[in-house]
Amino acid sequence: NFMLTQPHSVSESPGETVVISCTRSSGSIGSNYVQWYHQRPGSAPTTIIYEDNKRPSGVPDRFSGSIDTSSNSASLIISGLKTEDEADYYCQSYDNSNHYWVFGGGTKVTVL
Amino acid sequence: EVQLVESGGGLVKPGGSLRLSCVGSGFTFSDYSMIWVRQAPGKGLEWVSSITSAGSYIYDAESVEGRFTISRDNTRDSLYLQMNSLRVEDTGVYYCARRTMVAAGADFWGQGTQVTVSS
Numbered sequence: 001n002f003m004l005t006q007p008h009s010v011s012e013s014p015g016e017t018v019v020i021s022c023t024r025s026s027g028s029i030g031s032n033y034v035q036w037y038h039q040r041p042g043s044a045p046t047t048i049i050y051e052d053n054k055r056p057s058g059v060p061d062r063f064s065g066s067i068d069t070s071s072n073s074a075s076l077i078i079s080g081l082k083t084e085d086e087a088d089y090y091c092q093s094y095d096n097s098n099h100y101w102v103f104g105g106g107t108k109v110t111v112l
Numbered sequence: 113e114v115q116l117v118e119s120g121g122g123l124v125k126p127g128g129s130l131r132l133s134c135v136g137s138g139f140t141f142s143d144y145s146m147i148w149v150r151q152a153p154g155k156g157l158e159w160v161s162s163i164t165s166a167g168s169y170i171y172d173a174e175s176v177e178g179r180f181t182i183s184r185d186n187t188r189d190s191l192y193l194q195m196n197s198l199r200v201e202d203t204g205v206y207y208c209a210r211r212t213m214v215a216a217g218a219d220f221w222g223q224g225t226q227v228t229v230s231s
Contacts (some may be wrong), residue, residue, distance in 0.1 A: 035217035037157070044207055044221045045157065051215045077159075088155050094216030099171040101147065101159035101216060 002026045003090050004104035011110035016081050022091030022108045025074040032094040034074040036065055039106075040087045048089075049076060083111045114138040116208050116218045120226030121175030128198050128229070134191040134222055142166070142186035145211040147218060150227075152204040157230050161193065162211070176202075198229045 003025040012018045022034065036049035047056055049065035052074065064077045074093075078085055091104040120132040148160040161182040162171045171184055181194040191208050198228070206225050209218035 033215035033217060035215065037218070039157075044223050046221065047217070047219050050212055050217045050219060056219060088156075092157075092217060099162065099169075100173065101116075101149075101162065103149075103157045103159060106156040109134075 001095060001098065001100070003094060004100060004102055006089075006091060006104040006107045008105070009061045009110065009111055011033075013112045014081055014083060017077065017079045018081060018109060020078075020089055020091075020109070021073050022075070022104050023069075023071065024093065028069065029067055029072045029093075030072055030095065034065065034067065035092045036063075036076045037092065038087050039069040039090065045090065049110040078109070079080050081111055085109060086111050102112055114210070116210065116220060116222035118206065118222045118225040119207050121206065121227045123133040123228045123230065124198055125231055126198060126200055126229055129194070129196045130198065130227060131197065132206055132208075132225055132227070134193075136189045136191070136210070139210070141189040144213070146184065146191045147209050147211055148182060148191075148206060149209055149218070149221075150202075150204045151204045151224075152201070155204070160206070162192070186225050195227070198227075203227060203229050 005023045033051045036047045037045040039045040048059050052067050053065040062080045066075050088106045090106045115137045118134045145164045147162045163182045179197045183192045208222045210220045212219045
């Protein structure tokens, strides 16, 4: 079993860039795709990145995903931050050994 | 347009049962694996259970194994979660989601249904 660790919160000013990390505790980050979900308070999650770095239609290109095998982590990059980006963001991957879906603990993004 | 609509949540006493439903539309339901994910009040997302497109394979989180049963009826485009022996810690919003074709990730989510377990 592995865990995905995210920072509890990040904050930045409008127009700036935030990077949210998601570090895998054991096994290679590259062994399964990473997804990122966005959730506003009181709303259901929505998918903003799938298969490490792909965006569903309708998701702005201000959102991007990447994988870094040297740090065994995935990152969500939000550029040109807007107030509407304030939300919780979750990374997620899959554990082949037991078929479990693994979620990170979530990161609260605050736009100052 | 892909839509997932959950129902069946409510207030139940510890030890009680509930059956959640999720109806899919806007896509060929029988082509996709489906999952249930829950969120306790003020907490993060927790995977609960998964089922493959034909229902051949089922996987459950350790926290619900032996108490919850996922199933589906592809003739009704419906996903179910039978929850027995409910505990206070099962309280939360339950979401159904569609698994992507390639990765073990979700691409569409329902709006969620609230389950409250309290005496």
